[in-house]
Amino acid sequence: MIENCCICGKKVETIFKLPCIYPDNIGHYTQHIGICESCGLAFTQNPFTAQQLEDRYKNNSKYEYDSDDYYNIDIDEAYAKRCIRQKNFIDSNIDGDYSTILEIGAASGYNLSLYKDKEVLGVEPSKKNCILANKNYNVNMYNGMFSEYINENNCQKYDLIFLSHTLEHIVNPYEFIKQCRSICNKYIFIEVPTIDCQLVDELFAIFSDEHVNYFSLEGLTNMMNSLNFQLISSNIIHHSNVQIQLGYSVMSTLWKKTDENINKSIFIQSSKNLFQYYINSNNNKLPKIQSLINNIDDNEKLAIWGVGNHLAKLLANTDLCKKNIVKFYDSDVHKHSSTVFNKPIASFDESDIFEKRIDSILVATYSAQKTICKILDKHKNNCKIYCLYDL
Ligand SMILES: [Zn+2]
Missing domain, CATH: 3.40.50.720 (NAD(P)-binding Rossmann-like Domain)
Structure with a gap:
């Protein structure tokens, strides 16, 4: 059980316990969600172990979008649209100011294939994805976890570190960004699900066994600022007008590496209130679903x-x-x-x-x-x- 905030070290309060019954190899599991009241970072306090998650991503990747046996063609299109949207967001802010990109969690290389005029490398745990990236897009890949990459390669720096739907899977996001900082020349792009805009759709959609962190802009900003990254731009994308795989909103954010300390931002809505509201509105949906099951x-x-x-x-x-x-x-x-x-x-x-x-x-x-x-x-x-x- 993780009891302390990875950013400030303070003890966190458990705000929610979500019982789940998974397939028999996992079985019953109650997810504990904790939140740091001072940073606003919410996370799973009892995540599956790094080894369990690693096995899962290496052998069981859902993110093999371009493989021939992938079932749902709509998701391919949604993924392609997402990559283009992200590129537009980046180029509208820092066009021309980056020439090298490292993408961590690069899936099957499609995203990096959009950056033909840049020098790119993808880090990706799924071997199948790496093979597809080489074969389909001629994109350079490192097959392994980011921790393995950092240990083995000492270490070329990149102008832009690209993290799309990666950070919510990382057990200690603060340490992870700290490692990213060590190989970052200028910018980090981060897209994660966000709690700032709440869609009342799938029951407790944002909570899942694969996601360890649940970011609000407050939580992400406090973490990035504490590592001297300044927010350049953020953008919330709603499920209703841009297709994404699950029923939640996401935020695209772009951060600039600085050497200056950044003053703490004050947010009008605290993360804790946002989460409490989300949990309450989902609890209110349960009776309707129960009556359908009845x-x-x-x-x-x-x-x-x-x-x-x-x-x-x-x-x-x-x-x-x-x-x-x-x-x-x-x-x-x-x-x-x-x-x-x-x-x-x-x-x-x-x-x-x-x-x-x-x-x-x-x-x-x-x-x-x-x-x-x-x-x-x-x-x-x-x-x-x-x-x-x-x-
Ligand atoms: Zn904290």
């Missing part, structure tokens, strides 16, 4: 489509696990080696409907609800379909 007959042979963080929260916070669940579907083949309640996870199989192995399907995802409902539409006369969200 409509499912206890004897009905129910399949669940979508084995992710969202299901883990549903199973632990509603009566869903009391239903007669006979099957779990997920299109991500990486999950097919696991089980939930000793039942296998497999791809959707329409013969389950024709051969009456199931009576109904609960679509247990927000982000993919539309896509899945489209697939299930032709079966709706033979199989009850339950959706949790009005989309």
